Amino acid sequence: MTALISPSILNCDFGHLADEMDKIATADYAHIDIMDNHFVPNLALGLPIAEAAVANSSVPCDAHLMIEQPDRWAPAYAELGFASVTFHAEAAMAPVKLARELHAMGVRASLALRPGTPIEPYIDLLPEFDQILVMTVEPGFGGQKFLDLTLPKIQRTRKAIEDAGLDLWIQVDGGVSRETIERAAEAGANNFVAGSAVFKAEDAVAEIAELRRLADAHL
Numbered sequence: 001m002t003a004l005i006s007p008s009i010l011n012c013d014f015g016h017l018a019d020e021m022d023k024i025a026t027a028d029y030a031h032i033d034i035m036d037n038h039f040v041p042n043l044a045l046g047l048p049i050a051e052a053a054v055a056n057s058s059v060p061c062d063a064h065l066m067i068e069q070p071d072r073w074a075p076a077y078a079e080l081g082f083a084s085v086t087f088h089a090e091a092a093m094a095p096v097k098l099a100r101e102l103h104a105m106g107v108r109a110s111l112a113l114r115p116g117t118p119i120e121p122y123i124d125l126l127p128e129f130d131q132i133l134v135m136t137v138e139p140g141f142g143g144q145k146f147l148d149l150t151l152p153k154i155q156r157t158r159k160a161i162e163d164a165g166l167d168l169w170i171q172v173d174g175g176v177s178r179e180t181i182e183r184a185a186e187a188g189a190n191n192f193v194a195g196s197a198v199f200k201a202e203d204a205v206a207e208i209a210e211l212r213r214l215a216d217a218h219l
């Protein structure tokens, strides 16, 4: 397994979206955060901007839906051409039904957990998913500090995946940087969302390469 680097465009310059997407052409995925001001206290993007991001991306896009009623909205994001759609366990009414719907549309299905949500109630659902997103900050904003208290959950999730003989990815999102990525990789994550670390760097390409190098050494 090699490390996947997925820059979040949440704090990019939306006035120059195409140029910003070009900066991350060496990444594995472009991570697009969608927020509804209900599930999280922030409002970010919606279908039209998400569609523009997908259209301007040279790498596959990954939608992170921080919204209520993902059962209703996730298929609409899948239709835009996202390679992967993540919805939150705390918000979904019927996560298995929704994962199956996404799979039927040819999209990877990913289940996200807030920092305080345990993995244990979802272990029986693992075969329905391609990825678990363990949030390493409270969802809602970029630029927050990585929460080390989430590391044991990453470890337990990796163990549960291995015990079940499955092949899911574990994505981490929030505060991922040169300082924190190795701890997350060591705990069992393999897909790393990095917003500020990549978009605030002078050289985004070099930053992506360095994050990948640091994580790869621990996988």
Ligand SMILES: O=C(CO)[C@@H](O)[C@H](O)COP(=O)(O)O
Pocket: 008, 010, 011, 031, 033, 064, 066, 137, 138, 139, 140, 141, 142, 143, 144, 173, 174, 175, 176, 193, 194, 195, 196, 197
């Ligand atoms: O989903 C979220 C925040 O809720 C993220 O994807 C952030 O956008 C990551 O930004 P950094 O913490 O890396 O600055």
Ligand SMILES: [Fe+2]
Pocket: 008, 031, 032, 033, 064, 173, 193
């Ligand atoms: Fe995100």
